Amino acid sequence: MTAYVCPRCLVNSPTDALTWRCPKCRGPWDLEFASEPVSLPSLASRRNSLWRYEEVLPPMPYAAEVSLGEGRTPLVPLTASDTGAPSSVSAKLDFLMPTLSFKDRGAVMLAAHALRLARAGGVDRVVADSSGNAGTAVAAYGARAGLDCLVFVPEGTSPTKLEQIRAHGARVVEVPGDREATARAAREATDRPGTFYASHVYNPYFLHGTKTYVYELWEDLGGRLPDTVVVPVGNGTLLLGAALALDELHRHGLVDTRPALVAVQAEAVSPLAAAFHAGAEELGAPTPVRPTLAEGIAIPAPPRARQILRAVRATGGTFLTVTEDQIRTAQRDLARRGLFVESTGVACWAAVQAAPPLPGHTVVPLCGAGAKTGMAA
CATH class of the missing domain: 3.40.50.1100 (Rossmann fold)
Structure with missing residues (x-):
């Protein structure tokens, strides 16, 4: 059976109900259902969409009617390792989705x-x-x-x-x-x-879609995962989906270790980064929202803040923040490499460029196409 469940109150609700949040604490639902391990060899003969990972997705009787062939986006190198090993930083081109974003x-x-x-x-x-x-x-x-x-x-x-x-x-x-x-x-x-x-914030079906991002990395890397997965965080839908996938892959015995999740926020709107570095489990007092080029992650009070902070800490990850100048520079840099990405979507590359080198193989998502917004002024 598939059911909504509140992670705080443990209140349950059937998924055919239109109650979009927990009636007790008014927080977002999680989704409870039984997943099964994905067989890596079997994937070679499956259709190119999210539904190739059907063992770990909630039952969807009309999936084929709705699909636009989403998923299976390219993983390309951005920087090479000094040791001659595979690229130390790769980008997953989620801006090549049907509507030009990872959403x-x-x-x-x-x-x-x-x-x-x-x-x-x-x-x-x-x-x-x-x-x-x-x-x-x-x-x-x-x-x-x-x-x-x-x-x-x-x-x-x-x-x-x-x-x-x-x-x-x-x-x-x-x-x-x-x-x-x-x-x-x-x-x-x-x-x-x-x-x-x-x-996309309160309904957990969305998170079980975004978790396929990590399943694709696992498939593309031959049943392995990178050492570090960097993701932009506003409401945290990609990060929490990634955390779900890491837990499932580990629980099903398909990976031995989980990569560190590194979350990126714009310096102008970074409540989660502030809470993380203060050692808090919840957001602190509201702070003024300043304008930022990364408007897609400019969320002052994400409803799943507690889950996001816990997920990053559970993997030994951290939070990084980027300035407006770093965002502009990263967007121009990617464009010169042939990748035109919107300003929110370049935040992770901006963070990786500005931070000390991350260990091992790092993957960043390029989340939205530059054609949607143009170059940052």
């Missing part, structure tokens, strides 16, 4: 789940909130599933991203204020009966 990994899971609920007669509308990429992904996969979608975005979101969302047939609501105001407006819209809140 497709989670959105396809939400859309498949919403389609199941719709065909059971429980859902007639999907609502999402986003700074752009998640909303685009939900709109695209919602269109693929034939679902009516409403996407809330902050006022001032990139016109290119808005055009992309509307092109998929979703209705856009621009909300005055910051990212938190946008989330509040979307949640209010979920009060209407038959509305599924396709939240």
Whole structure:
């Protein structure tokens, strides 16, 4: 059986319910289901999508109808090792997904789940909130599933991203204020009966989509993992998905050790980094939000903060922060290497360039295409 469960209160809820968070503590759900080990040799004959890892994904009866062939993005070297060993830093090109960002990994899971609920007669509308990429992904996969979608975005979101969302047939609501105001407006819209809140933060189906990022690394490296996995963190959806995959691979006996998870935030908005380096298990007092080029990770109060901090510490990882100048430099550097990535998506490469060399083989994600926002001024 698959069920929602609150990691704090241990409250359970069936996954066909539209309750999008724990009714007791109002925190995000986790997902409880039985996964099985993936057979590495069997993968060679499987289809090129997230669903090749079906043993570790929650049951999805309409997966094939919703898929756009997402996943299996290239892993390319960025720097060579001084010892002649394989590249010491590699980049996974998740900006080559169907909607040009890694958010497709989670959105396809939400859309498949919403389609199941719709065909059971429980859902007639999907609502999402986003700074752009998640909303685009939900709109695209919602269109693929034939679902009516409403996407809330902050006022001032990139016109290119808005055009992309509307092109998929979703209705856009621009909300005055910051990212938190946008989330509040979307949640209010979920009060209407038959509305599924396709939240990439609160709904754990999204995390079980993003965990395929690490399964692909494991497959590409022949059943091994890199020594360090660097990920950008705002709401932490990629990091928490990666942590799920590391736990599963280790539990199923498919890897002996887990790589360190290194989380990256913009210096301008870095509440998790501050809490981590203070040794705290929760976020501290709210701090002012300053403008940043890495708008996709500019989240002042991520709802899964406790889980994020715990996941980084469990792997012996750390938090790094990057300045606006470092982001600009990293974006230009990647462009000169043939990789045009949006400013949020270059944060990890900026951090790796600025930090002392990380041990062993490090992988960074390039999360969103530069065509969505253009070059940082």
